Amino acid sequence: MGLRLYNTLSRRLEEFQPLEQGRVSTYTCGPTVYDRAHVGNFRTFLCEDILRRYLKWKGYEVVQVRNLTDVDDRTIHAAVQRGIGLRELTQPYIQAFFEDHDRLGLERAEYYPRATDYVPQMIELVQKLVERGLAYEADGSVYFDISEFPSYGSLAQIDTSALREGEREAGDQVYDKEDARDFVLWKGGERPEEGDVAVWDSPWGPGRPGWHLECSVLALTHLPQPFDIHSGGVDLIFPHHTNEIAQAEGATGKPFARFWLHAKHALLDGRKMSKSEGNYLTLDDLVEHGYRPSAIRRLLVSGHYRTELNFTLASLDDAARSVERLIEVRRRLEVSLSEDVEAPRTRLAELTQRALAEFEEAMDDDLNVAEAWGALFVLAREANSELDRAGDRVPAVEAQAALDAVASMDQVFGVLALAEGEVAEVSAEKRSWIEARLTERARARAAGDYARADAIRAALAGEGVEVEDTPSGSRWKLRR
RNA sequence: GGCGCCGUAGCCAAGUGGACUAAGGCGGGGGCCUGCAAAGCCCUGAUUCGUGGGUUCGAAUCCCACCGGCGCCUCCA
Numbered sequence: 001m002g003l004r005l006y007n008t009l010s011r012r013l014e015e016f017q018p019l020e021q022g023r024v025s026t027y028t029c030g031p032t033v034y035d036r037a038h039v040g041n042f043r044t045f046l047c048e049d050i051l052r053r054y055l056k057w058k059g060y061e062v063v064q065v066r067n068l069t070d071v072d073d074r075t076i077h078a079a080v081q082r083g084i085g086l087r088e089l090t091q092p093y094i095q096a097f098f099e100d101h102d103r104l105g106l107e108r109a110e111y112y113p114r115a116t117d118y119v120p121q122m123i124e125l126v127q128k129l130v131e132r133g134l135a136y137e138a139d140g141s142v143y144f145d146i147s148e149f150p151s152y153g154s155l156a157q158i159d160t161s162a163l164r165e166g167e168r169e170a171g172d173q174v175y176d177k178e179d180a181r182d183f184v185l186w187k188g189g190e191r192p193e194e195g196d197v198a199v200w201d202s203p204w205g206p207g208r209p210g211w212h213l214e215c216s217v218l219a220l221t222h223l224p225q226p227f228d229i230h231s232g233g234v235d236l237i238f239p240h241h242t243n244e245i246a247q248a249e250g251a252t253g254k255p256f257a258r259f260w261l262h263a264k265h266a267l268l269d270g271r272k273m274s275k276s277e278g279n280y281l282t283l284d285d286l287v288e289h290g291y292r293p294s295a296i297r298r299l300l301v302s303g304h305y306r307t308e309l310n311f312t313l314a315s316l317d318d319a320a321r322s323v324e325r326l327i328e329v330r331r332r333l334e335v336s337l338s339e340d341v342e343a344p345r346t347r348l349a350e351l352t353q354r355a356l357a358e359f360e361e362a363m364d365d366d367l368n369v370a371e372a373w374g375a376l377f378v379l380a381r382e383a384n385s386e387l388d389r390a391g392d393r394v395p396a397v398e399a400q401a402a403l404d405a406v407a408s409m410d411q412v413f414g415v416l417a418l419a420e421g422e423v424a425e426v427s428a429e430k431r432s433w434i435e436a437r438l439t440e441r442a443r444a445r446a447a448g449d450y451a452r453a454d455a456i457r458a459a460l461a462g463e464g465v466e467v468e469d470t471p472s473g474s475r476w477k478l479r480r
Numbered sequence: 481g482g483c484g485c486c487g488u489a490g491c492c493a494a495g496u497g498g499a500c501u502a503a504g505g506c507g508g509g510g511g512c513c514u515g516c517a518a519a520g521c522c523c524u525g526a527u528u529c530g531u532g533g534g535u536u537c538g539a540a541u542c543c544c545a546c547c548g549g550c551g552c553c554u555c556c557a
Binding site (some may be wrong): 069306 | 482483484485486487492493494495503504505506507513514515516517518519520521522541549550551552553554555556
């Protein structure tokens with residue numbers, strides 16, 4: 001059974017096969033770089049990262065484009081307000097985006113085009129639409145004529161006649177559209193409130209591209225048409241993706257994208273996470289409070305992408321503890337590797353195989369990560385159980401098989417790999433201080449002086465060092 | 481008004497007509513282990529899936545109604 005994905009176009013699960021053998025082309029809507037992205041934005045990006053990683057896990061080559069929106073109302077207003085240029089405004093936020101991106105363990109896409117680098121191509125696309133009678137110029141602006149594009153709105157399954165007309169006309173933005181439902185491709189005319197931060201020459205006079213234009217152009221530039229998968233947040237289904245389709249298909253006469261995937265939003269304490277509501281958290285906010293990216297990633301990819309995810313600090317604590325559990329079982333397997341041929345046989349190989357099969361089955365089912373996590377945690381429990389029975393000494397091949405399976409699943413989850421990089425450095429002095437305390441404590445225990453042993457353990461705990469006594473001696477680790 | 485989603489144990493969350501006698505995580509209780517802990521394991525926790533009806537041999541899963549929560553409807557991931 002192969003991978004099945006829920007396609008917004010058909011509103012049902014469809015068997016996924018790339019058009020080109022062995023190679024998947026994807027377009028994923030990226031951030032608007034007028035401010036730092038919040039963890040809700042990253043929830044969507046992480047869902048797409050899981051998709052990317054799983055496609056690779058299945059053996060496909062992936063070509064992914066993720067755009068950076070550096071020209072739209074928000075970037076322009078922010079630049080004007082601060083009296084700086086668009087590039088000057090967006091550059092630090094692009095950098096911040098990549099910092100957060102990497103800290104959350106997202107794999108890098110193949111292309112990160114910025115909208116402003118493609119204005120000539122956008123103009124070309126608009127010209128094509130005008131030539132084909134799908135767009136018209138009015139007072140320096142160009143609009144898409146939805147009445148000339150019969151399938152308009154099919155992605156969102158909206159009846160265009162039901163669209164509310166003229167709702168935005170009352171504000172300070174009055175357009176010369178023939179029909180209020182038409183959308184703007186090129187914004188010309190006088191825009192004193194936008195200063196000169198975003199003005200390009202065009203056949204229709206100075207102006208700037210409409211927001212939807214960039215994604216059509218960037219996808220057509222970097223990917224075949226049609227390409228395999230286009231994804232983004234649910235809020236983009238209408239109008240953004242709807243308009244993207246109209247622009248691209250209108251200009252080329254060919255289908256734009258085959259599969260459309262949409263991720264539901266993250267909530268913060270049960271309410272929509274959004275900048276405009278002031279209800280959001282950034283990765284920095286969380287890291288400053290001591291939360292680890294591995295736990296944040298674990299929480300953000302714990303649930304199905306088509307289900308809302310309620311982000312709370314309590315859930316984040318739970319997530320952190322569950323990551324600990326996996327790290328512990330992996331550590332235990334590593335130290336249990338034994339070349340000793342006398343080591344008792346275990347069921348590890350068999351359990352491992354079953355876990356991988358369950359993992360794949362779950363992921364094949366529209367990326368059901370919740371169930372896939374279940375397969376991993378079941379393996380963790382069973383492995384611990386086997387290790388208990390075997391006295392932590394198992395044949396190397398069996399322990400290695402389990403370790404390989406955990407690593408394989410984590411190639412998709414990407415959580416343990418992140419956690420590895422989070423281990424704090426312990427200075428040589430601190431290390432020797434800890435070792436000295438442990439030696440001292442071992443002596444005290446051997447002598448039956450438990451009061452002293454416990455005092456030393458408490459002192460270590462005060463320094464964030466946790467002590468565990470095992471049959472083969474005490475070991476320590478830093479509290480995470 | 482239009483389109484759509486959700487309500488499963490204390491919390492998070494899979495399952496969406498029959499091997500469900502409902503995964504998994506976190507937390508709680510009991511036990512094993514330990515000098516005591518920690519870690520780990522074992523046992524325990526929903527006779528039940530928002531409520532009320534209906535369809536069916538069979539429903540958490542389908543239909544209807546109601547209650548509660550949420551998203552989108554022209555530049556929000």
